[in-house]
Amino acid sequence: xxxxxxxxxxxxxxxxxxxxxxxxxxxxxxxxxxxxxxxxxxxxxxxxxxxxxxxxxxxxxxxxxxxxxxxxxxxxxxxxxxxxxxxxxxxxxxxxxxxxxxxxxxxxxxxxxxxxxxxxxxxxxxxxxxxxxxxxxxxxxxxxxxxxxxxxxxxxxxxxxxxxxxxxx
Amino acid sequence: xxxxxxxxxxxxxxxxxxxxxxxxxxxxxxxxxxxxxxxxxxxxxxxxxxxxxxxxxxxxxxxxxxxxxxxxxxxxxxxxxxxxxxxxxxxxxxxxxxxxxxxxxxxxxxxxxxxxxxxxxxxxxxxxxxxxxxxxxxxxxxxxxxxxxxxxxxxxxxxxxxxxxxxxxxxxxxxxxxxxxxxxxxxxxxxxxxxxxxxxxxxxxxxxxxxxxxxxxxxxxxxxxxxxxxxxxxxxxxxxxxxxxxxxxxxxxxxxxxxxxxxxxxxxxxxxxxxxx
Numbered sequence: 001x002x003x004x005x006x007x008x009x010x011x012x013x014x015x016x017x018x019x020x021x022x023x024x025x026x027x028x029x030x031x032x033x034x035x036x037x038x039x040x041x042x043x044x045x046x047x048x049x050x051x052x053x054x055x056x057x058x059x060x061x062x063x064x065x066x067x068x069x070x071x072x073x074x075x076x077x078x079x080x081x082x083x084x085x086x087x088x089x090x091x092x093x094x095x096x097x098x099x100x101x102x103x104x105x106x107x108x109x110x111x112x113x114x115x116x117x118x119x120x121x122x123x124x125x126x127x128x129x130x131x132x133x134x135x136x137x138x139x140x141x142x143x144x145x146x147x148x149x150x151x152x153x154x155x156x157x158x159x160x161x162x163x164x165x166x167x168x169x
Numbered sequence: 170x171x172x173x174x175x176x177x178x179x180x181x182x183x184x185x186x187x188x189x190x191x192x193x194x195x196x197x198x199x200x201x202x203x204x205x206x207x208x209x210x211x212x213x214x215x216x217x218x219x220x221x222x223x224x225x226x227x228x229x230x231x232x233x234x235x236x237x238x239x240x241x242x243x244x245x246x247x248x249x250x251x252x253x254x255x256x257x258x259x260x261x262x263x264x265x266x267x268x269x270x271x272x273x274x275x276x277x278x279x280x281x282x283x284x285x286x287x288x289x290x291x292x293x294x295x296x297x298x299x300x301x302x303x304x305x306x307x308x309x310x311x312x313x314x315x316x317x318x319x320x321x322x323x324x325x326x327x328x329x330x331x332x333x334x335x336x337x338x339x340x341x342x343x344x345x346x347x348x349x350x351x352x353x354x355x356x357x358x359x360x361x362x363x364x365x366x367x368x369x370x371x372x373x374x375x376x377x378x379x380x381x382x383x384x385x386x387x388x389x390x391x392x393x394x395x396x397x398x399x400x401x402x403x404x405x406x407x408x409x410x411x412x413x414x415x416x417x418x419x420x421x422x423x424x425x426x427x428x429x430x431x432x433x434x435x436x437x438x439x440x441x442x443x444x445x446x
Contacts, residue, residue, distance in 0.1 A: 027177035140272025
């Protein structure tokens with residue numbers, strides 16, 4: 001049994017997009033705030049802070065989850081992936097980013113990291129989804145400016161690009 | 170918002186978790202997947218002194234086929250259960266209900282037992298537990314007791330679980346030969362809380378219908394026989410008996426209409442050939 005005192009700042013270590021990271025957190029610190037303020041990985045966005053909007057979606061152990069509904073101390077030892085890990089090694093867009101760019105699937109971009117991190121797990125589980133399946137999969141991510149049609153089109157394009165990549169790799 | 174300060178305990182066993190609950194009682198809250206508790210912490214609707222994290226306990230991460238029942242450990246996520254290969258044959262109504270539980274991102278962390286213990290009257294998993302007549306196993310420093318579904322959920326966010334008790338597993342009776350099930354719900358957007366959810370079971374001549382989102386907990390109505398021409402009257406009686414009220418999501422009248430409409434579709438689906446809707 002390990003007890004972390006409310007007033008202490010406790011070490012939290014995990015890998016972020018494959019690289020080891022370390023910081024300190026009070027028990028009540030959310031993973032969102034730890035990523036943004038302790039690590040400085042500000043690509044993960046915070047909006048509703050109670051699990052409704054999906055803007056803060058990251059992958060923990062491969063699973064897409066709400067980073068606002070997780071304590072930083074719960075992430076100790078985990079493998080975490082964020083939007084910063086979606087681009088190619090040379091810094092160019094990865095397939096998900098490219099598809100959103102080409103389909104005008106973002107305007108203000110605030111919700112976009114959450115959409116992309118949700119899709120990055122979902123398209124691994126379902127590489128060839130129907131429009132209806134994408135609508136259900138993305139129902140946990142809210143966009144308030146772009147509109148969903150472009151996002152759905154981009155998701156279909158991204159799925160196609162990822163399938164082609166899998167055949168070529 | 171951010172949670173108020175608390176001490177965080179990462180338990181390494183059920184015994185440790187139970188000992189913390191024995192010491193702190195209702196000042197402590199159990200954290201597993203956190204998909205109901207974390208929003209309440211963030212909005213400071215709850216301000217516990219101590220959080221006991223059981224999410225990482227391997228002993229609670231099992232789905233066990235016990236013959237006539239399936240035991241789901243307190244660290245098993247809704248996503249884990251949805252991915253369990255036996256789910257469709259062992260617990261068809263749960264397989265039909267799980268896609269309606271939040272979104273896949275919340276099912277990735279939210280636990281089956283957590284949803285049952287949160288006891289939202291419109292939640293799908295407490296509804297399934299009620300329909301199937303399952304039970305919840307509670308551990309405390311005083312020992313172990315098992316509470317049947319009908320006695321477990323008592324009202325809105327209220328259960329028979331005492332503050333010093335830990336729900337260790339939920340047991341769900343498996344589908345028997347000849348039983349047919351259906352699950353349906355009405356929600357304003359996919360992943361929202363159900364306005365009304367129904368789960369039906371037909372076993373021989375008898376029909377059971379569990380209804381969530383109307384009364385202050387899921388209620389089960391069982392008919393020994395329910396001929397096709399008696400269904401609408403029976404559902405009308407049920408809709409009035411459940412006594413739902415008006416709220417921001419729907420009027421009481423709308424809820425009665427949903428009980429009649431969804432109830433009929435679900436009951437009809439169990440009568441048709443096949444496994445139901």
